Structure formats: structure tokens, C-alpha cells
Amino acid sequence: MAVGTLALMLAERDMTRLEALYAVLNTITTVGRGLTEFSLAGKIINMVVMVVGISTAMLVIGLITRAMVEGQIRTLVGRRRMERQIANLNKHVLLCGYGRMGRVIAREIAKNRGPFVVIEQDNEALAQAEEDGHLAFLGDAASDETLNQCGIERARALISVTSSDADNVFVTLSARQLNPGIRIVARANEDSAIEKLRRAGADRVFSPYRVGARQMALAALRPNVIDFLTEIDDAPGAESYQIEELRVEPHSTVCGKSLRELNLSSMLGVMIIGLRPQGGRMTYNPPADTKLDGNDILIALAPTSRLGQLAEMVAAKP
Numbered sequence: 001m002a003v004g005t006l007a008l009m010l011a012e013r014d015m016t017r018l019e020a021l022y023a024v025l026n027t028i029t030t031v032g033r034g035l036t037e038f039s040l041a042g043k044i045i046n047m048v049v050m051v052v053g054i055s056t057a058m059l060v061i062g063l064i065t066r067a068m069v070e071g072q073i074r075t076l077v078g079r080r081r082m083e084r085q086i087a088n089l090n091k092h093v094l095l096c097g098y099g100r101m102g103r104v105i106a107r108e109i110a111k112n113r114g115p116f117v118v119i120e121q122d123n124e125a126l127a128q129a130e131e132d133g134h135l136a137f138l139g140d141a142a143s144d145e146t147l148n149q150c151g152i153e154r155a156r157a158l159i160s161v162t163s164s165d166a167d168n169v170f171v172t173l174s175a176r177q178l179n180p181g182i183r184i185v186a187r188a189n190e191d192s193a194i195e196k197l198r199r200a201g202a203d204r205v206f207s208p209y210r211v212g213a214r215q216m217a218l219a220a221l222r223p224n225v226i227d228f229l230t231e232i233d234d235a236p237g238a239e240s241y242q243i244e245e246l247r248v249e250p251h252s253t254v255c256g257k258s259l260r261e262l263n264l265s266s267m268l269g270v271m272i273i274g275l276r277p278q279g280g281r282m283t284y285n286p287p288a289d290t291k292l293d294g295n296d297i298l299i300a301l302a303p304t305s306r307l308g309q310l311a312e313m314v315a316a317k318p
Helices: 002-011 016-029 038-085 100-111 123-131 144-149 165-178 192-200 208-222 223-231 262-267 304-314
Strands: 093-096 115-121 136-138 158-160 183-187 202-207 241-247 269-278 296-302
Touching: 038 136, 038 269, 093 100, 093 165, 100 115, 100 123, 123 136, 144 165, 158 165, 165 183, 165 192, 192 202, 192 269, 208 223, 241 304, 262 269, 262 296, 262 304, 296 304
Parallel strands: 093 115, 093 158, 115 136, 158 183, 183 202
Antiparallel strands: 241 296, 269 296
């Protein structure tokens, strides 16, 4: 500003220092008022207004720019942290969609302490997932790039519960192609989408309306059964129970032993209510002389406090 004032005074010999300064400020602030429009006092006041105005504008612009840059940095740092967390996940679940169903599913998975990643392309839903304390990724779940970034090759399962049947079909197709062995559970809003989802590669397809209607009918016809199933993990005044699925690992100490020998009911209070051998069909309420083998799938009704011990028993031993 000082250089501009001096240069103008040298160029315009008849211009006073105040007039030169006024002209420079006029140019800098783009006000565009002439030198003859104000008296001496008016010029001084006008210069003060121009300086204060441009300073205030620059301050506001600086604060806005700073906030934007800091926000971008926080977003970038948070995204990097999230990517590192996802890279460390193994045998996790990909939850595609965080609407009403997605939120309930997330609570159930978190309740069972299973690692999972929420994939959501709506910023508001993503923010809700993060606020709920879940690992969340912004992206299109039908995109191969998004699924790869979320570690689909290491995931144990994918649940697609977007509000669109078409989106669920595309998610299922992409997931099955990227990881042929992953278990896929999908939501069908319309009955016509059930078979399409199965053909796309979904292992299980659920229609919320069918499931809800069946539960309501059973609640009316067999209320005690429904009470048993819904309250089994939240029995008031008693230890909670849980129906759990466990795989008998090869070389586990239980391999080759019968259910009678293991005596799980007396030792842990565990009931084996189902058993599926590798490649075989499910046997309900298997007899006591049934011997366990590696890769058998056990369906157990067990006290929640004893699930850890049961998992250790069927785990592989060195």
C-alpha cells in the first residue's frame, strides 16, 4: 500500500499524499469512488471504512478457509485411521445399509462382539453409524472397489439390507464374484426379488414382511414359544442363555468323543440341539452316542457365561 501511494505521488505530481492513499485504497478495495466526491474528512472516514471492511472480509475468509482445511484434514486423518482398522480385520461382517434394519442388525452383531464394517453411501446414515460407535465406510456397496477396500476377501459374511431390491441384487452379485466362499444374507422388499437374490448368489433371503407376519401369527397362536425364544438371552432374575453355532476344529480334543463322554450338560450346562457333519444334513437333538469329528457344526443352547469354555473345547489344540 505504501509503495503504491508513493508511486502514484511520483506519477501524479499534483496529487497530495492523502489523495494518493485514497486512490490506492479505492483500487485495492474495488470501491471505485472518485477523489472529488468527498471532503477531506469524508475521504479519511471512507478510507477507515475501506480498511476495516477489507480487513474484516479477509479475516472472515481466512477463518472459513481455516475451518474447511481443518475439516478436510480431520476427515483425511479419520479416513486413514479407518482404513488401517479395516486392514487389520479378519473374518468380519460387511453390513451394507444402515437404515432401520441395518441399525438393529448392527446392535445384534455388536452385542455378540463380532467385528463388522458398515458400508453406506448416504452421508447422514454414515454419520449416524459413526455416532453409534461403529466402523463405517462411505461408498457404494455394489462397487467392487468399495468391497475390496472393506476387505471382502477376508470377510466371513455380508449382509445386504439396502432399501432397494435392485441394489441388494447388485451387491450380492459383486460380493459373490469377489469372494465365492463368503456367506451372503440379503433383504427382499418384494416377494418377486426373493428368487432373483438367490440366483444372484445369496445364501439366505429374508422378507421383513414375511418374517414379521409369521412372528405375529406365532405370538398369537403359541405365545409361550415366542416368549421362550425372545427372552432366552434376557431372562429376568436368571442367567441368560444363547443359541450359538460352533465349528469343531480338526485336531480338537473333542474329536472322536461322543456327546455322552463329553457330558456337556453336567459340566457346562450346555445342550447340543443340532449337529451338522461336514457336507451332511443337520441332525436335530443328536443322540448321546454321536461322535464328534473335525468341521462338524454344533448348535448349542448354552449359558452365556459358559460360551467361552465351550469355544475353547472345540478349538484346535497344538
